Amino acid sequence: MAAMLEVKNLSISFGGLKAVDGFDVTIEKGQLYGLIGPNGAGKTTVFNLLTGVYKPDTGSIVLDGKNITGKKTIEINQSGIARTFQNIRLFKELTVLDNVKAGLHNHYKYSTLAGILRLPNYYKAEKAMDEKAMELLKVFDLEQESHYKASNLPYGKQRKLEIARALATEPKLLLLDEPAAGMNPNETAELMETIRFVRKEFNMTILLIEHDMKLVSGICEKLTVLNFGQVLASGDTSDVLNDPQVITAYLGE
Amino acid sequence: MKMAKAKKNFWQGSGLTYGMVILAYILVEIALKTDHMSSLMEGLLVPLCTYSILAVSLNLVVGISGELSLGHAGFMCVGAFSGALFSKIMKGSIDPTVSLVIAILIGAAVAAVFGILIGIPVLRLRGDYLAIVTLAFGEIIKNIINAIYLGRDVNGFHFSMKSEIELGLGEGGETLIKGAQGITGTPQASTFTIGVILLLITLFIVMNLVNSRTGRAIMAIRDNRIAAESIGLNVTKYKLLAFSVSAALAGVAGVLYAHNLTTLAALPKNFGYNQSIMILVFVVLGGIGNIRGSVIAAVVLTLLPELLRGLNNYRMLIYAIVLIALMLFNSSPKAIEMRERAAEWFKKKRQAKEA
Numbered sequence: 001m002a003a004m005l006e007v008k009n010l011s012i013s014f015g016g017l018k019a020v021d022g023f024d025v026t027i028e029k030g031q032l033y034g035l036i037g038p039n040g041a042g043k044t045t046v047f048n049l050l051t052g053v054y055k056p057d058t059g060s061i062v063l064d065g066k067n068i069t070g071k072k073t074i075e076i077n078q079s080g081i082a083r084t085f086q087n088i089r090l091f092k093e094l095t096v097l098d099n100v101k102a103g104l105h106n107h108y109k110y111s112t113l114a115g116i117l118r119l120p121n122y123y124k125a126e127k128a129m130d131e132k133a134m135e136l137l138k139v140f141d142l143e144q145e146s147h148y149k150a151s152n153l154p155y156g157k158q159r160k161l162e163i164a165r166a167l168a169t170e171p172k173l174l175l176l177d178e179p180a181a182g183m184n185p186n187e188t189a190e191l192m193e194t195i196r197f198v199r200k201e202f203n204m205t206i207l208l209i210e211h212d213m214k215l216v217s218g219i220c221e222k223l224t225v226l227n228f229g230q231v232l233a234s235g236d237t238s239d240v241l242n243d244p245q246v247i248t249a250y251l252g253e
Numbered sequence: 254m255k256m257a258k259a260k261k262n263f264w265q266g267s268g269l270t271y272g273m274v275i276l277a278y279i280l281v282e283i284a285l286k287t288d289h290m291s292s293l294m295e296g297l298l299v300p301l302c303t304y305s306i307l308a309v310s311l312n313l314v315v316g317i318s319g320e321l322s323l324g325h326a327g328f329m330c331v332g333a334f335s336g337a338l339f340s341k342i343m344k345g346s347i348d349p350t351v352s353l354v355i356a357i358l359i360g361a362a363v364a365a366v367f368g369i370l371i372g373i374p375v376l377r378l379r380g381d382y383l384a385i386v387t388l389a390f391g392e393i394i395k396n397i398i399n400a401i402y403l404g405r406d407v408n409g410f411h412f413s414m415k416s417e418i419e420l421g422l423g424e425g426g427e428t429l430i431k432g433a434q435g436i437t438g439t440p441q442a443s444t445f446t447i448g449v450i451l452l453l454i455t456l457f458i459v460m461n462l463v464n465s466r467t468g469r470a471i472m473a474i475r476d477n478r479i480a481a482e483s484i485g486l487n488v489t490k491y492k493l494l495a496f497s498v499s500a501a502l503a504g505v506a507g508v509l510y511a512h513n514l515t516t517l518a519a520l521p522k523n524f525g526y527n528q529s530i531m532i533l534v535f536v537v538l539g540g541i542g543n544i545r546g547s548v549i550a551a552v553v554l555t556l557l558p559e560l561l562r563g564l565n566n567y568r569m570l571i572y573a574i575v576l577i578a579l580m581l582f583n584s585s586p587k588a589i590e591m592r593e594r595a596a597e598w599f600k601k602k603r604q605a606k607e608a
Contacts, residue, residue: 082483105470125466168484
């Protein structure tokens, strides 16, 4: 199997704080990979480095054989990384449908002028976008709410909508930042099913940050544990979770 | 079924707005033809269109793109002067209506160029800072235009920033822009009909833009910039696009405004800070992001001071009270609750009727 994502020696400092220090990870195509660690370990910073929000001080990021180190967020999304956020970031005033259609923006094109003058390709592209977006919403059981304002969705569904929007950009690699945060056990169980389904249906490679150990041990094949910006352990899920070092980092001495 | 739904959406959305404008136009035309309109009101017709266009165009920046711009009168000023200058140069050599159409296009283009030039540095800022800088740009534009002298003689155009004498015009030379005195003798080609047509075009452009792929991107960026970048939307491009389209439309309003006056001067009254704030008041009271509301607010708030003229000293007092009442009705939580309840009640009543 070929590697989808190869990260080597990734580091960034904020002032005197080494937020991420020599981070390495290799994710195979189609793998479901978990990134865990105590609060403040630098997990979200790793996501921000991978998606170009921050530029790394050192290290390289190679996606599907293409070097994307230091590229801008937009370029990285177009090369094939999409993400969700720890604190949900939806387009609140837009409808659920329009949130997904915004994700389809770069795949169904017509010019601004064609949009203003309502030329035939406007109708054609909009119709195709509607169909594609509804298809995605159906996967996440959101088609009933397609005309709701995004901010009026219940919390669990907002999380799902974020994943749907990310998938609309047709990524090769999907980054999920604490998808189960704030969910009750039922919703978490349902989310696990959805993540599995997405991976199978879209043949997706997924990297996720999570605190919910049940979810992590339930669906992740491999894990990397971060602590104080450094990789503490990495390997198969069951091995990593039984590593005494990891247990100490999480539970203390 | 689907067709019927689409039709209904049209009449609840942009169709209602066009209909409203056209209906108002027909009513005014009837009043004009049957002599039921005072000359004071007649004089207000073109300004009404001008302010409506300005309010709609500013709403594109403030409401749709979510950036507080306080320099809108500056773009209006640029459009007004470039359009009026063209008309003055061309006066007598081409048909006035054709000249006005070209002047409008020139005004829009020049204002758009200024929009892009100012937008590139300014849109890097956010929130209050953007407001402050756009405010300054508006004033700078007005003051620069105040210092421009432009003349023409057999040798061509002469330009100076000092005085009329500095132009050194030859025999038979004509001063086109006379510094703080501005441009005099612009043909008064603006009519209510032209104003309404321009307003309809503005509404067409803005509403169709909002309901398209581009508008969706602009609003997505407004709602969450970081998320918008993460799904591959070019933030700078779309912010600049909204800003320059808005500037171009303000330029159109400026040309309309200029061709309604005999003398066009860049006074604080015309193009100053107060004018920008006035336009912003229309947008805020009409509802930020609500295009139809902008038109209604612009019309009501332009008419109101004139209608209250009979009350002399109490005029501005009542105007202020109306502003406050409108503001409360629009955005206080209790008023929103009341409005929602009223809407619910109407809906129930209609459903009961249908059943």
